[in-house]
Amino acid sequence: MFKKILIANRGEIACRVASTARRMGVQTVAVYSDADARSKHVQLCNEAVHVGGSAPKDSYLQWQRIIDAAKSKGAQAIHPGYGFLSENEEFAQACADAGLVFIGPPASAILAMGLKAESKRLMEQAGVPLVPGYHGADQDPDLLKKEADRIGYPVLIKASAGGGGKGMRLVEKAEDFAAALESCKREAINSFGDDAVLVEKYVLRPRHIEIQVFGDTHGNYVYLFERDCSVQRRHQKVLEEAPAPGMTPELRKQMGEAAVAAARAVNYVGAGTVEFIVEQPGGYDKPEEMKFYFMEMNTRLQVEHPVTEAITGTDLVEWQLRVAAGEKLPKTQDELQINGHAIEARINAENPENNFLPVTGTLKTYRTPEWSVTFERGDARVDSGVREGDAISPFYDSMIAKLIVWGADREQALARLDGALAHMRIVGLTTNVQFLRQILATESFSQAKLDTALIPREADVLFGQDSLGMPMSVAAAIGHRTFNEIKDLQGKDPFSRRDGWRAYGGFSRQFQLMYRGEPLQADLRYEHDGTYYIVISKPDGTLHPEVLTEGPLIVEERDDGRMDVRYGDDRQVLQAWLDGEELNVFSQRGSSQITVVDSLFHSGEGGEGGRLTAPMPGKVVSFAVKAGDKVAKGQPLAVMEAMKMEHTISAPADGEVVELLFAPGDQVQDGDELLTLKSA
Incomplete structure (x- = not known):
């Protein structure tokens, strides 16, 4: 086994590799950019080396600096993580030339699988099923159009060197082909420097199912079953689960053996993922009619690998290190079994209501479920490369954490994931946590009616939802303010109280609020008997039609620091954090944000234009x-x-x-x- 390895990556994968290596007694060297000088992965490693500026092209993609860092620190191997240099055959070859072990496949395998058209020709020779299509080198537009006509519409035009959903066009009728081809080629040359395309049949009700494969230097191969990654936005994964719902034993064996054949075809070593598109011609409830076709092979560890670990009882990073060190695979195919069900949710800094636009900011509050574990198998596991107080910067991707749950079956795993998401507390930037909970509640996901169009198909119940509700959000905002005022007593006599108590009569206060873009006014009435009432109205003073004319408000402190808030007939146990004027409210039912407007701060604002x-x-x-x-x-x-x-x-x-x-x-x-x- 290696004595020391360098991790040529950042974020949660660098933290995960460092954690596994430490358990194995292997020392680690981190590399970091200007933006990552104090990052979590730097703290977890034994040593660290600065490799450049914040932008990836100035640091994590500077592979010669990384190789020099490994040699200067006495590392024997480099783990590339995923992204950045993990699928760069030049880097893999440079490691070998420098006498360093690249913890991944040989450069020849990366190169063979790097181009979609070339990899599909190899798979065809290996007997792996392919989507009907054209993958040839002749890129004459007239020929491509004839091939599309032969395949039959709808077809997909895809950049041969593409990835991440770029350079892809759906063509539903022949007359649209020429314009779509021109647009696709233009995007392909701008994104990848190569405008070669392939044309394929558009698969009906497509599911994205991938097989985890592993190979060693002794010619041994296994598949560690499948993951369903069909829930996607912008061709990027949102939820992943293993095993795939509805998978028959016969289809699992066929897909697993096809994935191993793909790995053998390129003399693959280490962890890899063979991705298949699965057609459901008979509908969601007829898995026996599903057909699978090869899409591509990712020549690295995948972000969603923890669900495979959860159902197989393995540590795939440990397997990577052992195989790279020349050891045989820890298990044979017969020794691998599926136990239970696992689901992973990617928690991202993004705004689902604004086309999933990534956001940046500081994690002013970052709390994970109290029962969760980190980088280890358990009923709830959180893999994260950030801590409370860290920033999500514009230089890297927007993923904050991966939340992985395990259950005895899918139903239990779904319940555990929803419960764990309900206990995530993130303040300082917008996240997709509530959106993930809404996906779990859809009929399509809960009933495993899966395909890559699930999110747009369920758009009516996924977007524009109000989980906590406006009345309770208003009550939470006022309750949070008054609750903290009540705790702040100036003395024991009633005349020094700050809760609105008066010797005679009542007292009222006005709060200016903003909820989901709507301005509101809330009148808080302090009654002489110590009770409170809230009246919610529009800015013009008319009562809001969607809420109680008035409702009593009761706020009580719980032993765990939460608030028990009752407004009218609604009662919720809440936690709330104030970030500037925005109050972030969390409950078991859902979360929301409401702005408590500071009128003095905004005085003088206005103007035209x-x-x-x-x-x-x-x-x-x-x-x-x-x-x-x-x-x-x-x-x-x-x-x-x-x-x-x-x-x-x-x-x-x-x-x-x-x-x-x-x-x-x-x-x-x-x-x-x-x-x-x-x-x-």
């Missing part, structure tokens, strides 16, 4: 307008790049551009004004 601000830190890519241009509502004005994605800034209303305040290439911060608009 409009302004557009950066929704997150990032770089200005381009402006589509100039000063003096007339623009219409919704018209694209600028493009920003942040978190490895491009985001279009559009006009909120008709108007005229007054001034551009930045230039293409400039770095901007969250909230920076990019340009000013004069209202039409």
